[in-house]
Amino acid sequence: MWLPMLIKRLNYTDMQKQGLKLTAEEIYSVNNSSLKDAIVQFGGFCTAEFISPEGLLLTNHHCGYGQIQSHSTPEHDYLTNGFWATSRDKELPNEGLFVDILVRMDDVTGKVLEGISNNTSDQERAQLVGQRMQAIAKEASNNGQYVSYVRDFFNGNEFYLFVYERFNDVRLVGTPPSSIGKYGGDTDNWMWPRHTGDFSMFRVYMSPDGKPAAYSDKNVPYKPKHHLPINIGNREPGDFSMVFGFPGRTKRFMTSHGLKLEVDQLNKSRIKLRNDKLNLWKEEMDKSDATRIKYASKYASTSNYYKYSIGQNEGIKRMRTIEGKIVDEDKFQNWANADATRKATYGNLLNDINEAYTNIEKYNLGTVYLNEAILGTESLMMAYRLMPLYSTLKSGDQAAAKKAVEDLKPRVDAFFKDYYMPADKKVFAALMKYYSQDIPKDQQPDAFKAMVKKFNGNFEKLADHVYSNSVVVTEQKLRDFLNNPTQKKLDNDPAYQIVSSIIDNYRNNIAPKLAESNAKLDKANRLYVAGLRQMNPDKVFYPDANSTLRLSYGSIQDYSPQDGVMYNYYTTLEGVMAKEDPTNEEFIVPAKLKELYNKKDYGQYANDKGELVVNFITNNDITGGNSGSPVINGKGELTGLAFDGNWEAMTGDLVYDPDYKRCINMDSRYILFIIDKYAGASNLISEMTIVKTDSPGVGDAAEASAAPATPQAELLDAAMQEANEKLRAGKTEFKIEKKQGKAKVKLQVKD
Structure with missing residues (x-):
């Protein structure tokens, strides 16, 4: 890449x-x-x-x-x-x-890291790097004309500026x-x-x-x-x-310790949570076209990386990736230990990385479940979006509260257009049960534990309570609330109580512990990648x-x-037909496509064997x-x-x-x-530029496809080629005339 x-x-x-x-x-x-x-x-x-x-x-x-x-x-x-x-x-x-269209990219490593060395403290380095990245991007934006940002590469060893036009x-x-x-x-x-x-x-x-x-x-x-x-x-x-x-x-520079965490903790959790969500959604989607359409995009997005996590775990096991990383890390450690200067810089990196991951593992499920279970439940996500409004209500800033309400209104429209409460209620009950069971009790907020205890651990009853009393589960209730929002209503709203208590608990008790370990990990990874590149000076590395x-x-x-x-x-299209199953929505073939297949009506799009690839x-x-x-x-x-x-x-x-x-x-x-x-x-x-030449192979020049059979066809090809050149040059009105013997082609193009 x-x-x-x-x-x-x-x-x-x-x-x-x-x-x-x-x-x-x-x-x-x-x-x-x-x-x-x-x-x-x-x-x-x-x-x-x-x-x-x-x-x-x-x-x-x-x-x-x-x-x-x-x-x-x-x-x-x-x-x-x-x-x-x-x-x-x-x-x-x-x-x-x-869409963002790239204007340019620039190497700004020298500007970002000027005066920074391995002796610079971690806090000062982070502050200087952040300030400089922001300043460089702001200057490049030309007062907002462009979207611009600076990204780090090779785990913070290089920095590049990207400038885009946004349409x-x-x-x-x-x-x-x-x-x-x-x-x-x-x-x-x-x-x-x-x-x-x-x-x-x-x-x-x-x-x-x-x-x-x-x-x-x-x-x-x-x-x-x-x-x-x-x-x-x-x-x-x-x-x-x-x-x-x-x-x-x-994350291809990740060490064996990080890979173990990905496989044994993160992927396994994602697979479990998404599997239940997908199955519950599908039950409701199969009952009506309206629900199918509402959930089609959400289902496809969730399913994509559910299956990806399964395949990733299987692939790492098949390739013995973790074992291979351990071999590479042993080589790195031997190289670092072979020189006193290198040992001082790189000798303890792998230990630091291992310690950081060990601590991250203790709290990492809180992050996964926050994203997959809490904010992955639609009603709780909407409740989460009310948190800025709650802050303005609590502070008494009426102007800010009014603005927060106005910001929410278009989100309400979009939310309920693709929302079906019975489906979300089932998902809520299933995912809250997993959260209660899998997250260590000392990492759960007291308000959530009290609510679970109130319903004796029966999450269907908890769901009945939430979906009968929360303002976020029906469009009318939410609109009525936004017309007259009060702090008291949100304090008593069960969906808001759950999401706000879990978010606050995460921010105050889990995130700081993860931040400390991630800062240690970031520094060690940056030096580890720098060491790998120093150890292999003849290898051309690409960044993540x-x-x-x-x-x-x-x-x-x-x-x-x-x-x-x-x-x-x-x-080929033969394979499409071979897979056809009219009883399975995944393998239905449209009648028009079957008709074209039966006639072998592929036109100029067939390959030289007459197949449609x-x-x-x-x-x-x-x-x-x-x-x-x-x-x-x-x-x-x-x-x-x-x-x-x-x-x-x-x-x-x-x-x-x-x-x-x-x-x-x-x-x-x-x-x-x-x-x-x-x-x-x-x-x-008609507005595309279509060419028919065989792709060039390794070291071979491209050969044109078979010559047209008639003088008229030759002339038409020549006229079209000239027309495409004029179009590429920005011309939108022109006439072309080609003659050869008795054959004649006239082509007129207008915008």
């Missing part, structure tokens, strides 16, 4: 050997158009890319799922039926959705039905082979003067500095492949992911998950946040859309597995086939 600005120095020669045909400046440049200008951070949690000169964005179906769900009703069920805007005025706005008018343009976009559902999640059409489309808008702006019907489509041509040629194993996106978080723009390069590859089994590198795999390094990232060939053309990783390599956040790691991608030909043949959205196809 390489920083694009460092590609020229660290990776370019290796990338060329593997099949890259671009220059380093064509990948990342501040002053000229480059690939980085086509990549955006989507909503702060996914990646998307421009695929037209008119601001058209491509990302995953699951990245746009919340927006698709928000526009869906039983009468207009876009989740089930899909949605396609046939004209710009039909594109749907999405309040709160934004807040992002509209839904198209999405296939969930039977395509989520084909395989939870059953196939994290699995290969896959047959999923995981994509959706949005458009970014700007003000008429080209600036970011809030939604307005006067806004115009954004004109990106670069958009990705879409390649529909053939691919082969070994073809160069890179993934450009915003991977979320990895931290939601900043990264590039991963590799190739298309198949793999063998176990003895006697070999997985091919691509799947659906998904393919590469060995690119990805993690959460990479969802929606473009898969790009050696010439800078989009060949696919990354949407998942494989089960055998769920250890990816903690350790990279070179033998098993695969990035699962939706093939660009299937994307265009769905838009064109299935949806008939020719208006979208």
Whole structure:
């Protein structure tokens, strides 16, 4: 997961050997158009890319799922039926959705660490680093024109500034039905082979003067500095492949002590809590379409990392990752002890790390259960959102209280739109029981223990009490409260009593103990990573992911998950049909798709064998946040859309597995086939740049597909190529005429 600005120095020669045909400046440049200008951070949690000169964005179906769900009703069920805007005025706005487009990144390590040494006290270092990071970011924001921040890398050994333009008018343009976009559902999640059409489309808008702006019907489509041509040629194993996106978080420098905590405590707890929540939600979702739609996005999000935690534990055990870390740590300790100066700096680090994790383990469940059980219960989350209002009521600041109420009102609208009390009540009873049983009693607040005792440990009765008396469980009660909020009402509200007592207890009694240990751990980890880099001066290290723009390069590859089994590198529409099960919502195939399959009506999107490729795999390094990232060939053309990783390599956040790691991608030909043949959205196809050349293999130049059979076709190809060049240059009105013998092609393009 390489920083694009460092590609020229660290990776370019290796990338060329593997099949890259671009220059380093064509990948990342501040002053000229480059690939980085086509990549955006989507909503702060996914990646998307421009695929037209008119601001058209491509990302995953699951990245746009919340927006698709928000526009869906039983009468207009876009989740089930899909949605396609046939004209710009039909594109749907999405309040709160934004994209960030990178302007530049800068190495500011020298500015942040100036005058700081190993002799600087931890407190002074933290204060200086924090102040400088904030000051650098503030200056780069140019009085709020840009979103800017400084992130630390290599556990606080390096620092980089990132400057973005943020656009807040992002509209839904198209999405296939969930039977395509989520084909395989939870059953196939994290699995290969896959047959999923995981994509959706949005458009970014700007003000008429080209600036970011809030939604307005006067806004115009954004004109990106670069958009990705879409390649529909053939691919082969070994073809160069890179993934450009915003991977979320990895912790690959974590020691064996941290890995043990992840496996034995954190993942096991998440699996248990999410399993019950998902099962209880599903019971209610199966009873009505209205509830299914309300909980569709929440269920998908919770399920995703529930399954991930299971796969991660299995992968760490299979790879013997902890045992491998111990070997590496022994080597580090021997290296540190071999020199007096090194021993003074690094000799006790592993002991410090072990001690910190031992203390963290005592209190860490409080953090997990706070996030998964307390704030993972919808009514308690809403009660938690009342805490700022409570503070203003307690202080008697009427102006602040009025503002807090106004801030809450839009949240109330959004909350109850996707809330079903019977489902939440069941979840509350189950998760509160786990909290009572699993958290040490001396870490539970007295108010919670008293409430449990009042109902003799019967959590169904506790749920009856809370959901009969709290203001947060029905829309009318909450609105009535907000019309006349008082401190006394919240003091007597059972949901508020539970969440406020647990939050206050966590802040006052658990968080300080964790903070002390985490500060010790942070310092030891920073020095440990510095020591690892010093111990291996010839190794090129990459930093952990931290939601900043990264590039991963590799190739298309198949793999063998176990003895006697070999997985091919691509799947086809044949596999979609083979999995069809009309009785299982995860494997329903739309009638129109079956019709196209039966006719083999694939058009120009079939491969040279006449197959319609659906998904393919590469060995690119990805993690959460990479969802929606473009898969790009050696010439800078989009060949696919990354949407998942494989089960055998769920250890990816903690350790990279070179033998098993695969990035699962939706093939660009299937994307265009769905838009064109299935949806008939020719208006979208017409604004894209589509090329048909075979992807360049390792060290091989790309070869053009078979020459057109007629002079007219040759002329049309030439005219289209010239038109695309003019469009990329920003021209929107022009005429092209080509003649050859008696054949003639005329092409007129207007904005």
